[in-house]
Every structure is written in structure tokens, then in C-alpha cells.
Amino acid sequence: NAGVTQTPKFRVLKTGQSMTLLCAQDMNHEYMYWYRQDPGMGLRLIHYSVGEGTTAKGEVPDGYNVSRLKKQNFLLGLESAAPSQTSVYFCxxxxxxxxxxxxxxxxTRLTVL
Amino acid sequence: AQRVTQPEKLLSVFKGAPVELKCNYSYSGSPELFWYVQYSRQRLQLLLRHISRESIKGFTADLNKGETSFHLKKPFAQEEDSAMYYCAPWGSGNTPLVFGKGTRLSVIA
Structure with a gap:
């Protein structure tokens, strides 16, 4: 029982590049969330999902997209990375x-240069 | 709007001293309240929740509905308590947990 896993652990991007962060859980949970953690800002909710095929915006959704095609996976996409998206991302x-x-x-520790 | 406030960014105490991490919330109704802890470079994990009324690692938290507070307390701080602590109220139904900005606790030997 691995719990919640994230791929990759670290990534460095150049401004304008795209990438996808993968979150997987093996606990048959319905709800999944993506947060970003920045110094002095705490945890801020980006997007969340209340079930397979559903997504909703959180507090800071701009610049991110998500998909929940399978119940166990929740993907976070950055279409055109910006330095302001340098952060630690938690699922x-x-x-x-x-x-x-x-x-x-x-x-996942992401650095955008 | 639902809000949670942790007024202290950093709290430093000496080993063996009492600790109180403050959390105030602004919610309609009666939210359930959680405290999460994040040790250095680790994932967040649940420390305790109001509904279970338990004590974990010597920490307790009392819900004060009159003051809308859920302060985390420990009578004697240990060095291993040094970590980031987040208060998180939960409203109802599908609403996500909303986390405070966190308080970094530093226990000095």
C-alpha cells in the first residue's frame, strides 16, 4: 500500500516549457487535490477533484490545468511555465x-528558470 | 468567506517550555478542525483532529467556539517537535480543507 505517490520528485524547466506532474493513490479515495507550497504563503489549493472525470478550481488555478481520467490518478499540467510557478507541489x-x-x-520540487 | 488565521509565522521556545500555536477561524456553522505537521523535507501528515479528541505526541487542541479558536498546545516542548504546523478547518460536503499559512516551531536545546 504505497498511499499517495508523486512523479517526478524534482524538475527544472525553462520559461515557456510545459510539463505534467502525476499523482497516484491506491486507497480508492474519491477526492484528490493539488496544492503549492511557498515560503510565507503556506499551502494554497490549485485545483481539486471530487471524483473521476470531475475537476474544480481552487484558490490559485491560473496557469495550471488538471485531468482526472482515472480515479487513482490526478494530473497537473503547466502549459507554459513561468518563474512564478517555482514551488513545491503537493498532491x-x-x-x-x-x-x-x-x-x-x-x-515535487519544481524550479522554472 | 471562510478563513483561517495563524498569526505567528515563527515561534521559538526552549526545550521543556510550554508551547501554544494559535489558530483562529472564520466559518459559518461548526467546522471540523485539524492540525497537520510537516517535519523537515517530509510530507504533511495529520497530527490531530478535533472530532477524535485525542492527544498525539503530547499535543492537544481545544475548540473554543466563542473565540473561534483551535489552538495547539503541548506542556513540554521537545527538540523533535521542531516542524511546520498547519491549522486546517473543514466545512462540509465537497469543500476542500483550507490551510492556514502555517507556523514554524523551533525548539531550542
Missing amino acids: ASRLEGGPSEQFFGPG
Whole structure:
């Protein structure tokens, strides 16, 4: 039982390049989330999904797109990376309904030059 | 709008001293409240939740509805408590957890 995993762990991009971050969970959770963590800003929600085939915008969605084609995977895409997107990205998942625990992945450290 | 405030960015205490990490929320209704902890270069993990009323690693948190606060407390800080702490209220249904900006706790030997 791996929990929540993220690929890749580290990445360096040049401005304008694109990439996709993959989040996978093996706990059969309905809800999945993408956050970014920046010094002094805490965790900010980018996008989230309440089930397979659904996505919704969070607090800071601009410049990102997401897809949830399979229940266990939640992809975060950057179409044209900018230096302001340099951050640590965390994926999380939780069971549907109720005040249940949210499980986090190990994070992806992204640097955009 | 739903908001959570952690007023201290950094809190430094000596080993063995009491610790209180503050969290204030602005929510309609009665949210459930969580504290998450992130040790250096690790993933966030649940520390405790109000609904279970348990004590984890010596930490407790009391919900004060009158003051809309959910402060995290520990009577005697240990060096291994040094970490980033996030307060997170949960509203209802599909709403995501909203995290505060976090407080970095540094326990000095």
C-alpha cells in the first residue's frame, strides 16, 4: 500500500516549457487535490477533484490545468511555465464525505528558470 | 468567506517550555478542525483532529467556539517537535480543507 505517490520528485524547466506532474493513490479515495507550497504563503489549493472525470478550481488555478481520467490518478499540467510557478507541489487525497483525514504525497520540487 | 488565521509565522521556545500555536477561524456553522505537521523535507501528515479528541505526541487542541479558536498546545516542548504546523478547518460536503499559512516551531536545546 504505497498511499499517495508523486512523479517526478524534482524538475527544472525553462520559461515557456510545459510539463505534467502525476499523482497516484491506491486507497480508492474519491477526492484528490493539488496544492503549492511557498515560503510565507503556506499551502494554497490549485485545483481539486471530487471524483473521476470531475475537476474544480481552487484558490490559485491560473496557469495550471488538471485531468482526472482515472480515479487513482490526478494530473497537473503547466502549459507554459513561468518563474512564478517555482514551488513545491503537493498532491493529496481523501475519502468521500465526512471530516476524514487528507493524505499527502511527498511533493515535487519544481524550479522554472 | 471562510478563513483561517495563524498569526505567528515563527515561534521559538526552549526545550521543556510550554508551547501554544494559535489558530483562529472564520466559518459559518461548526467546522471540523485539524492540525497537520510537516517535519523537515517530509510530507504533511495529520497530527490531530478535533472530532477524535485525542492527544498525539503530547499535543492537544481545544475548540473554543466563542473565540473561534483551535489552538495547539503541548506542556513540554521537545527538540523533535521542531516542524511546520498547519491549522486546517473543514466545512462540509465537497469543500476542500483550507490551510492556514502555517507556523514554524523551533525548539531550542
